[in-house]
Amino acid sequence: MNTNKTYAERAARHPNACAKQLFELMERKKTNLSVAADVTTKKELLAVADAVGPFVCVLKTHIDIVEDFDQDLVDQLVALSKKHDFLIFEDRKFADIGNTVKHQYGKGIYKIASWSHITNAHTVPGEGIISGLREVGLPLGRGIILLAEMSTKGALTQGAYTTESVAMARRNQDFVFGFIAQHKMNESDDEDFVVMAPGVGLDVVGDSLGQQYRTPHQVILESGCDVIIVGRGIYGKPDEIEAQATRYREAGWNAYLERVRQHQ
Ligand code: 6AU
Numbered sequence: 001m002n003t004n005k006t007y008a009e010r011a012a013r014h015p016n017a018c019a020k021q022l023f024e025l026m027e028r029k030k031t032n033l034s035v036a037a038d039v040t041t042k043k044e045l046l047a048v049a050d051a052v053g054p055f056v057c058v059l060k061t062h063i064d065i066v067e068d069f070d071q072d073l074v075d076q077l078v079a080l081s082k083k084h085d086f087l088i089f090e091d092r093k094f095a096d097i098g099n100t101v102k103h104q105y106g107k108g109i110y111k112i113a114s115w116s117h118i119t120n121a122h123t124v125p126g127e128g129i130i131s132g133l134r135e136v137g138l139p140l141g142r143g144i145i146l147l148a149e150m151s152t153k154g155a156l157t158q159g160a161y162t163t164e165s166v167a168m169a170r171r172n173q174d175f176v177f178g179f180i181a182q183h184k185m186n187e188s189d190d191e192d193f194v195v196m197a198p199g200v201g202l203d204v205v206g207d208s209l210g211q212q213y214r215t216p217h218q219v220i221l222e223s224g225c226d227v228i229i230v231g232r233g234i235y236g237k238p239d240e241i242e243a244q245a246t247r248y249r250e251a252g253w254n255a256y257l258e259r260v261r262q263h264q
Contacts, residue, residue, distance in 0.1 A: 002192035003184045003224045004263035007032075007256075010192055018118065018143025019177035019194050022087060026057045026227075029085060032220065032256055033249045034058035034196060036091070036231030040065050042073045048235050049077060053084025055245040058118065058196075060089045060229060063110050074115045081117075089196075090116035093147065097125055098132025106136040113137050120145045120180055123165040130168065134175045148179040151199025152210040169193060182214075184224030197225035201233045202251065216248065220255035221262075228252045 002010055011023035026032055033056050037048040045066055049059055059081065063069060081088050090112045094101040101121070106113045113119075113136045121129050123146050133144055148165040150157045157165075166185050169176040178194030179185055185193050201213030213233075219225045234244045 001186060001263075002189060003186045003226075004259060006260055007226075014177075014192055016143060016173060016175075016177040017141055019192070021117075022057065022177075022194060025085060025087065029057060030253055031055060031057050031249050032227050032252045033245065034060050034089065034227050034229045035234050035245065036060045036062075036198065036229050037235060038062055038065065038231050039235060040067050042066055042068045042070070045073065046076055046080070048241065049080045050084075051241045052234065052245045053080055053086060055242075055249045056084075056086050058087045058089045058227060060091050060231075061116070062091055063112070064092075069109070074111075078115050087117040088115060089118040089120075092116075092119050092121075094119070094121040094129060094133060095124055096129070098128035098130075100132070101129055102132040102136055105133050113140055113142060116142070118143055118145065120147055122147050123161070123168055127168055127171070130172045130176060134172070138175050143175060143177045145178040145180055145194070145196060146176055147181075148185065149181040149183070151182065151197075151212055153206075153212055154210065166193075178226075181225070182219075182223060186224075194227065195225040196227040196229055197223070198229040198231075200228045200230050200248075202248070203233065207232075216251040217255045220252060221259050224259070 007023045008027040011020050014020040035052040035056050037045055039045050121144055146165050146169050148162045181195050184195055197219045199212050200219055206212045216228050219228055230248050
């Protein structure tokens with residue numbers, strides 16, 4: 001099962017350019033941590049990106065919550081991604097018909113495809129959403145992940161919905177390289193999807209709005225996910241950002257090493 005191999009082994013064999021780049025980066029930096037930088041000003045976003053940069057494989061953004069967004073923010077984020085060697089993941093959660101998401105991805109104020117290495121999409125509309133995003137993203141070397149399971153209480157992303165979402169990914173492996181999910185999705189040696197798991201926290205079990213947290217140990221070792229996404233657990237304590245990033249990075253990496261060890 002590819003899930004239990006090292007990130008280096010998975011990088012070496014991966015047919016999808018985006019996944020390959022991500023696994024190589026994870027191995028090089030020894031990190032499976034992604035920080036969700038859900039802050040609402042340009043200054044804060046750049047400060048968080050610069051502070052967590054050395055510790056992460058992926059910086060996750062919600063660009064539409066930044067009140068003073070401008071092109072210079074994007075230019076600076078891209079410069080930081082090169083300085084610190086991380087990928088940018090705009091968490092846009094596309095959810096419309098193929099023709100509309102194509103424009104939302106490539107055009108408008110944000111022009112997401114021009115700077116975000118990875119983005120994500122809901123599967124509610126069916127496979128046309130993947131086709132629309134692919135038209136814009138594939139020529140630029142981008143990849144997407146599908147929301148197969150959400151982290152929140154009462155989420156409808158379960159059962160047949162999840163199964164069908166995985167089937168959609170299997171039919172589109174040139175562009176879809178993984179999932180937002182809570183457990184591994186690989187079922188045979190022929191596939192190697194990257195699972196990025198949000199809802200990760202070491203100190204609390206949830207928030208007042210339905211979010212649910214599990215530990216890096218549960219997510220990586222017990223559930224077979226590949227990347228932990230941590231937001232408030234890291235940027236929520238502005239004076240401790242680097243200390244918390246170090247703590248989550250170690251927890252995530254140790255859980256991964258233990259997983260590899262158990263399957264040798
Ligand atoms: O650690 P938190 O709770 O502060 O932040 C979690 C981050 C947020 C959410 O928008 C995102 O992860 N997220 C997602 C993603 C990444 O697609 C899906 C999901 O099911 N739950 C979730 O929290 O930026």
